[in-house]
Amino acid sequence: MFNKIMVPVDLAHITQIEPSLKVSADMARHYQAEVCYVGVTANTPGSVARTPEEYAQKLEAFAQQRGDVHGQPVSSRTISRVDPVADLVDTLVKAIDEVDADLVVMPTHAPNHLDIVIPANGSQVASRTDASVFLVRPEDDD
Amino acid sequence: MANSTNDDNPQEPQKGSEGIPAPEGAANLIDTDYVIGQDNIKASPLGINVDLHSTVFMVSSVVILLFVIMTLAMQAQMEPIFDAMFSFLTTKLTWVFLLGANVFVILALVLIFTPMGRVRIGGANAKPDFGYAGWFAMLFAAGMGIGLMFYGVSEPLGHYGTAFGGISMGEDGLRTDWAPLGGAEGDQAGAISLGMAATIFHWGLHPWGAYAIVGLSLAIFAFNKGLPLTMRSIFYPILGERIWGWPGHLIDILAVFATLFGLATSLGLGATQASAGLNYLFGVPDNNVTLVLLILGITIVALGSIMLGVDKGVQRLSQLNMGLALLLLVFVIAVGPTLMIASGVLDNLMGYVKNLPALSMPFGREDASFTQGWTAFYWAWWIAWSPFVGMFIARVSRGRTVREFLIAVLVVPTLASVVWMTAFGTTAIDQVISSGITDVQDAALELQLFTMLEHLPLASITSFVGIVLVIVFFITSSDSGSLVIDSITAGGKVDAPKPQRVFWALIEGGIAIALLLGGGLGALQTAALTTGLPFTLVLLAGCYAIVKGLMTEPKAK
Numbered sequence: 001m002f003n004k005i006m007v008p009v010d011l012a013h014i015t016q017i018e019p020s021l022k023v024s025a026d027m028a029r030h031y032q033a034e035v036c037y038v039g040v041t042a043n044t045p046g047s048v049a050r051t052p053e054e055y056a057q058k059l060e061a062f063a064q065q066r067g068d069v070h071g072q073p074v075s076s077r078t079i080s081r082v083d084p085v086a087d088l089v090d091t092l093v094k095a096i097d098e099v100d101a102d103l104v105v106m107p108t109h110a111p112n113h114l115d116i117v118i119p120a121n122g123s124q125v126a127s128r129t130d131a132s133v134f135l136v137r138p139e140d141d142d
Numbered sequence: 143m144a145n146s147t148n149d150d151n152p153q154e155p156q157k158g159s160e161g162i163p164a165p166e167g168a169a170n171l172i173d174t175d176y177v178i179g180q181d182n183i184k185a186s187p188l189g190i191n192v193d194l195h196s197t198v199f200m201v202s203s204v205v206i207l208l209f210v211i212m213t214l215a216m217q218a219q220m221e222p223i224f225d226a227m228f229s230f231l232t233t234k235l236t237w238v239f240l241l242g243a244n245v246f247v248i249l250a251l252v253l254i255f256t257p258m259g260r261v262r263i264g265g266a267n268a269k270p271d272f273g274y275a276g277w278f279a280m281l282f283a284a285g286m287g288i289g290l291m292f293y294g295v296s297e298p299l300g301h302y303g304t305a306f307g308g309i310s311m312g313e314d315g316l317r318t319d320w321a322p323l324g325g326a327e328g329d330q331a332g333a334i335s336l337g338m339a340a341t342i343f344h345w346g347l348h349p350w351g352a353y354a355i356v357g358l359s360l361a362i363f364a365f366n367k368g369l370p371l372t373m374r375s376i377f378y379p380i381l382g383e384r385i386w387g388w389p390g391h392l393i394d395i396l397a398v399f400a401t402l403f404g405l406a407t408s409l410g411l412g413a414t415q416a417s418a419g420l421n422y423l424f425g426v427p428d429n430n431v432t433l434v435l436l437i438l439g440i441t442i443v444a445l446g447s448i449m450l451g452v453d454k455g456v457q458r459l460s461q462l463n464m465g466l467a468l469l470l471l472v473f474v475i476a477v478g479p480t481l482m483i484a485s486g487v488l489d490n491l492m493g494y495v496k497n498l499p500a501l502s503m504p505f506g507r508e509d510a511s512f513t514q515g516w517t518a519f520y521w522a523w524w525i526a527w528s529p530f531v532g533m534f535i536a537r538v539s540r541g542r543t544v545r546e547f548l549i550a551v552l553v554v555p556t557l558a559s560v561v562w563m564t565a566f567g568t569t570a571i572d573q574v575i576s577s578g579i580t581d582v583q584d585a586a587l588e589l590q591l592f593t594m595l596e597h598l599p600l601a602s603i604t605s606f607v608g609i610v611l612v613i614v615f616f617i618t619s620s621d622s623g624s625l626v627i628d629s630i631t632a633g634g635k636v637d638a639p640k641p642q643r644v645f646w647a648l649i650e651g652g653i654a655i656a657l658l659l660g661g662g663l664g665a666l667q668t669a670a671l672t673t674g675l676p677f678t679l680v681l682l683a684g685c686y687a688i689v690k691g692l693m694t695e696p697k698a699k
Contacts, residue, residue, distance in 0.1 A: 042635075042637045043264070043271070043365070043540055044364050044365070044370075044371045044634070044636050045364055045368045045369060045370055045634070046179070046635060046636075046637060047177060047178050047179035047182075050178070050368035051265075051368060081453075082271050082272075082451075082452050082453060082537065082538065082540075082636075083451035083452040083453060083636065084636070084637045085638070085639070085640055086448075086449065086451020086452065086453070086454070086455070086640070087451055087453060087454075090454075114190060118640055
């Protein structure tokens with residue numbers, strides 16, 4: 001049913017995205033699908049990498065490492081933006097087409113009062129793409 | 143995953159080595175073990191994620207809060223202290239500002255012509271993030287847009303008047319007049335020429351030189367050297383690893399202080415002016431309700447803009463503003479004394495160049511009122527704003543060469559100022575000379591633009607455009623300023639959680655309203671301007687850093 005799974009990754013918050021990594025690995029095995037790990041980073045120096053190229057290198061290494069775990073083919077894509085926080089949804093929606101993914105597995109937080117003002121990225125992505133979107137809640141909430 | 147240890151040889155450009163890959167194409171990363179964000183605290187109070195530099199955020203918040211409370215509570219005591227500090231700076235230390243600003247301009251101009259101008263920000267193969275139009279609109283709107291609206295008419299008129307009035311001596315043998323240089327007593331053409339030259343001097347190379355130095359040094363040290371995008375990085379060549387400690391904290395805290403108070407007080411004072419304009423044009427009551435509504439409106443639109451981000455928010459708003467400003471400029475040129483303006487642009491440019499050495503001379507000046515009251519005041523102002531404008535310019539300038547950067551930040555805005563000041567100044571002066579209209583001169587400063595427009599056709603439309611421009615220029619300063627403060631207080635991170643930038647925009651509006659109602663806007667603005675002195679020294683360090691940093695960078699082809 002799915003050929004390519006896109007997994008947005010924030011290398012600075014690996015623990016928070018762990019559940020979605022697990023789900024994507026299981027689904028990749030089940031559907032024999034490729035997994036593409038996508039990272040959106042600032043083009044200014046940040047905590048993970050001091051250049052976008054360094055980020056790309058680390059993301060690719062991360063993808064290979066995940067590939068060894070789940071055994072499905074992997075790829076990675078780093079996109080650097082001037083204002084990654086504000087442009088995240090746009091960038092991900094565009095990336096879905098660019099990598100030609102038919103399923104997106106991404107982490108999201110539990111619904112909260114702030115969603116009215118600042119809607120969750122995951123729900124915004126879901127409302128703007130044709131691909132299927134699987135939003136994974138954190139495991140150990142509360 | 144965040145242990146970016148870096149053991150590359152800093153002397154050699156790296157070529158896909160095992161360490162950190164260089165930015166696109168050759169560049170020269172600085173070898174440091176500091177991890178950006180290592181001093182940050184991450185927490186989720188009330189379910190809101192934050193990621194802040196612990197020291198910079200805490201100390202600057204406390205200092206800001208204390209200053210606001212003290213100013214509100216003891217306005218009568220604080221105001222004279224701030225005033226005395228500032229007048230000491232502009233009377234006794236005028237030469238520091240003038241000399242410093244000259245250094246910035248000369249270095250920026252020289253760099254255009256050296257081989258270092260070929261270095262590309264972000265590495266030899268980096269691609270620009272923005273097109274020319276959007277890029278230039280953002281730097282111009284952040285840099286001085288609002289001032290051009292207020293001073294485009296009043297400053298040429300003022301300098302023309304004082305120059306025409308000539309020199310007068312007090313009993314102590316010191317000059318009491320406000321004329322620039324030696325004035326041009328009774329010489330109409332000479333007074334126009336000198337008045338325009340003096341105006342352009344204050345809005346030309348020198349302010350943009352200060353912005354260019356901060357912008358370029360930060361851009362090089364962030365995008366090419368891999369240091370965080372925050373003021374302290376400028377000091378790396380001088381202080382080395384010590385910038386991660388208190389010397390760096392202090393520089394960043396001072397930058398937050400200057401930027402936040404600069405923005406909040408201009409927002410408050412600007413609202414006062416916009417309200418006066420609305421009252422004059424449409425009879426809107428000029429009271430506290432209007433003022434608070436204006437500040438709220440400006441803050442809400444600025445909030446929308448920062449939520450949309452640099453690309454879709456700040457850039458679009460700046461472009462809209464540039465479009466409107468251009469329309470107004472073309473209109474004034476077309477219906478004003480077109481021929482006089484056309485020939486005036488070249489004359490004024492030549493007059494500026496001719497008078498530049500004398501006007502920028504830091505020592506042995508006889509026109510004390512002019513140098514201290516106008517020039518030193520402006521220089522303190524521009525330099526106090528330079529951390530904010532420079533940092534924002536740096537952030538949007540990746541992918542440009544140093545030469546391109548300097549031409550766009552220094553030369554083009556100067557020429558734009560020449561055209562703008564010539565169009566508005568000439569029209570106003572012509573109204574005085576040819577038609578004997580004096581009400582522009584007599585009007586309050588914030589109304590002079592509208593009074594001038596009143597004597598041109600379609601006054602109600604153009605005045606409305608003028609008011610909109612004033613308000614949108616405030617928004618474009620406010621949104622880019624909040625982004626800058628957010629990234630300084632997040633230790634140089636530009637991807638900190640969104641609620642943080644919202645917080646700063648709200649604080650800015652909150653301070654503006656509190657001081658507007660409680661009094662003390664002017665006092666606190668003076669306090670912000672006194673940071674011009676320490677930042678003059680920071681900028682001189684920036685000059686050293688630029689040269690030092692560029693010398694180790696590979697040149698673009």
